Amino acid sequence: MSLIQNPEFRRGFTDTVAPSLGIAAWGLVTGVAMVKSGLSLTVAALMTLLVYAGSAQLAALPLIVAGAPLWVLWATAFCVNLRFVIYSAHWRRYFGHLPRAERLLLGYLAVDLSYVLFARRFPVAEPQPEQLPYFWGAAAWNWASWQGASLLGVLIADYVPTEWNLGFAGVLALLGLTYSLLSDKKSWIAAGVAAFVAVAAFALPLKLNIVTAIVAGVAAGLLLDRSFRDAAPERV
Amino acid sequence: MPAWYATLGIVGLAVVTAVTRGFFLFSERELELPAWAVQGLRYAPIAALVAVISPEIVLTDGALIATWQDARVYAVLAATAYFFWRRGILGTIVTGTAVLLALKIGLGW
Numbered sequence: 467m468s469l470i471q472n473p474e475f476r477r478g479f480t481d482t483v484a485p486s487l488g489i490a491a492w493g494l495v496t497g498v499a500m501v502k503s504g505l506s507l508t509v510a511a512l513m514t515l516l517v518y519a520g521s522a523q524l525a526a527l528p529l530i531v532a533g534a535p536l537w538v539l540w541a542t543a544f545c546v547n548l549r550f551v552i553y554s555a556h557w558r559r560y561f562g563h564l565p566r567a568e569r570l571l572l573g574y575l576a577v578d579l580s581y582v583l584f585a586r587r588f589p590v591a592e593p594q595p596e597q598l599p600y601f602w603g604a605a606a607w608n609w610a611s612w613q614g615a616s617l618l619g620v621l622i623a624d625y626v627p628t629e630w631n632l633g634f635a636g637v638l639a640l641l642g643l644t645y646s647l648l649s650d651k652k653s654w655i656a657a658g659v660a661a662f663v664a665v666a667a668f669a670l671p672l673k674l675n676i677v678t679a680i681v682a683g684v685a686a687g688l689l690l691d692r693s694f695r696d697a698a699p700e701r702v
Numbered sequence: 703m704p705a706w707y708a709t710l711g712i713v714g715l716a717v718v719t720a721v722t723r724g725f726f727l728f729s730e731r732e733l734e735l736p737a738w739a740v741q742g743l744r745y746a747p748i749a750a751l752v753a754v755i756s757p758e759i760v761l762t763d764g765a766l767i768a769t770w771q772d773a774r775v776y777a778v779l780a781a782t783a784y785f786f787w788r789r790g791i792l793g794t795i796v797t798g799t800a801v802l803l804a805l806k807i808g809l810g811w
Contacts, residue, residue: 483792485795487795491799506708509705509708509712513712516713519715519719521754522715522718522719523715526715530707533707536707536711536714539711539714539715540714540715540717540718543718543719544721547718547719547723548722549750549754550725551722552746552750553750554724554725555726555735555743557727558726558733562732562733566728566730569724569727569728573720573725574720574724578750578751581747582747582750591740591743630806630807631773631774631802632799634777634798634802637755638778638794638798639791639795640751641755641778641785641794642791642794642795643751643791644748644752645782645785645786645794646789646791647748647751652745653745653748656745656748656749657752659749660750660752660753661752661753661756663753664752664753664754664756664757665756665757665760665761665766668764675753675757676754679752679753680749680750680753683745683749683752683753684745684746684749685742687749688741688742688745
């Protein structure tokens with residue numbers, strides 16, 4: 467059976483379609499921002515196609531334009547991307563048995579949206595045969611919609627009104643996804659703690675508030691799991 | 703900005719993407735996480751989502767929203783209402799974005 471006909475591939479694909487509309491709006495805005503900050507069309511297109519990480523790209527733009535030392539540029543992107551390091555520990559539970567080259571390819575393609583959808587679809591973090599087709603279905607559509615929207619943004623940058631805050635559609639997509647994950651009291655509290663810390667620690671440089679908030683949310687969840695053992699946690 | 707600088711910078715950024723997303727996928731040795739860490743990962747997706755979106759929703763230039771004339775407030779309320787009414791992500795995005803654009807374009811919020 468080919469991958470396209472696999473029901474899990476289709477499921478990954480269809481789970482991604484609705485939220486990817488919001489993510490595509492984000493991609494469009496990122497494409498616009500790259501050109502408006504002064505990158506040439508070629509460089510902007512190269513950036514979206516290779517880097518494939520919106521928040522790191524936006525953080526890198528002013529540094530590239532200012533001609534910052536390359537190590538500063540790369541270290542900045544590394545910090546902005548720290549949340550992916552946490553995700554990669556989770557991915558290891560699912561994909562650890564695959565060959566290294568395949569693991570790294572999957573990791574490169576594993577953006578926020580794919581990670582959240584995948585963890586929702588497979589809450590038990592153990593390898594299952596349905597996982598790879600699901601991953602590819604989600605990753606393929608996310609890649610295509612993000613890249614398509616971002617390249618469109620590069621091409622029509624002068625015609626997109628930035629004051630409309632179109633990128634907020636991406637926030638709304640992730641908001642809906644958040645609601646779909648809030649299953650029990652413990653997840654509400656963990657989310658509340660993460661939200662509070664992300665806002666309270668916003669003044670940290672390099673978007674370090676994000677990874678700080680994730681660690682705080684996870685710690686809160688763990689504390690709750692320890693305190694209320696009666697509701698036995700599912701295995702991860 | 704010389705072309706070689708931007709190109710080299712971007713290639714390096716792509717490597718950073720691959721390194722951070724593949725951080726714990728690289729080693730060939732078994733990754734032995736302590737049991738509590740494995741259990742804690744269950745909360746990572748929800749924590750990551752709210753960590754990314756909450757500052758975008760409640761902050762303007764690093765300060766809490768201090769005005770009612772902010773389109774995001776009503777966009778989020780409408781999107782939330784839609785989600786708990788119908789549970790669809792698509793409708794949540796469309797409803798919230800419609801309210802956002804109506805207030806932005808109509809009232810200049």
